[in-house]
Amino acid sequence: MHIVELEEIYKNYGKLEVLKNINLQIEKGTSTALVGPTGSGKTVMLRLIDLLEKPSSGTVYFEGADANESNNTRLEVRRQIGMVFQKPLAFKASVYDNIAYGLKIRGRKENMDGRIKELLEMIGLPGYENRNALKLSGGETQRLALARAMITEPRLLLLDEPTANLDPISKKKLEELILKINRESETTIIMTTHDLLQGQRLAENMVILYNGQILQSGTPDQIFRKPKNRFVADFVGIQNLMSGIIEDSSNGLAAIKTDSITVFAVTEKEGKVHFAIRPDEITISREKVQTSARNTIQGKVDEIIDTGSLIKLTVNTGELFTVFITRESLNELNISIGTSIWLYFKASAVHVF
CATH class of the missing domain: 3.40.50.300 (P-loop containing nucleotide triphosphate hydrolases)
Known part of the structure; x- marks a missing residue:
């Protein structure tokens, strides 16, 4: 009650x-x-x-x-x-x-x-x-x-x-x-x-x-x-928050076009939308690899910040993405400012509103 x-x-x-x-x-x-x-x-x-x-x-x-x-x-x-x-x-x-x-x-x-x-x-x-x-x-x-x-x-x-x-x-x-x-x-x-x-x-x-x-x-x-x-x-500090227009949609899978990139998402919405991808839903690599992720986007590392427990990367793909990785991954991948990397995330990881 x-x-x-x-x-x-x-x-x-x-x-x-x-x-x-x-x-x-x-x-x-x-x-x-x-x-x-x-x-x-x-x-x-x-x-x-x-x-x-x-x-x-x-x-x-x-x-x-x-x-x-x-x-x-x-x-x-x-x-x-x-x-x-x-x-x-x-x-x-x-x-x-x-x-x-x-x-x-x-x-x-x-x-x-x-x-x-x-x-x-x-x-x-x-x-x-x-x-x-x-x-x-x-x-x-x-x-x-x-x-x-x-x-x-x-x-x-x-x-x-x-x-x-x-x-x-x-x-x-x-x-x-x-x-x-x-x-x-x-x-x-x-x-x-x-x-x-x-x-x-x-x-x-x-x-x-x-x-x-x-x-x-x-x-x-x-x-x-x-x-x-x-x-x-x-207000809640969502990272990787962007806006775009849904240009194509079929079977619940939509292609959202921003000024710089196209992102695929699972949504029934149409027209102009906002969308976000949580940093922990994004994986990275130095070379392009085959994955099940629908979204594969290349960019360059603009900023590297040590937050203590994790390393925060700002990656410029035309849109700015925030990605968190471990210090071990930073060293293994030999990432520095200006390094070209690939970002991968599933269409289901894109929250559209």
């Missing part, structure tokens, strides 16, 4: 249209990352889900019911949601009182000491009960805010850019904590981030937002391997 569903959501501030026709379903117990550049509408969507704001039109459902049906419904739903803001504020009180706040206002004080102690252990701040919350570091404050949200045992946890202002060590600790919460509890997590790799690390599902619209949603693997449009492909 969906814990949250957004149906035809629009959000305007005066004449400014921030969200446009948002349709999204979030399954119980999953982790989802709303990913996009600054100004794409991620935080506004999170505030609508948290019922801090109402949509200009459309419906927010919580477990199948309209969450904005009445003030009482909104209050009941919000009690089941925990929210951690990008820049959380600590109350002028002890760490203990900060975490206990949500329980106290709900009148749920049973076994409060034990639960707070367990949470402090979980967030890596054991024995901090009597510390002044205002004197915590940025990373400690972020973890405190997470504990304050979790103490009420929310069914849905919302995180707005949770590591945006943290140093690398604090960021790593908080990411480990988010993963721990997701794995060990049934809490559904929705987080916003502009960090694509963080979304890939922490979430089962990703939603790519741009200019107030959802461009693509799916697993990280689906988005990284099969972007639906040029913006998503550029």
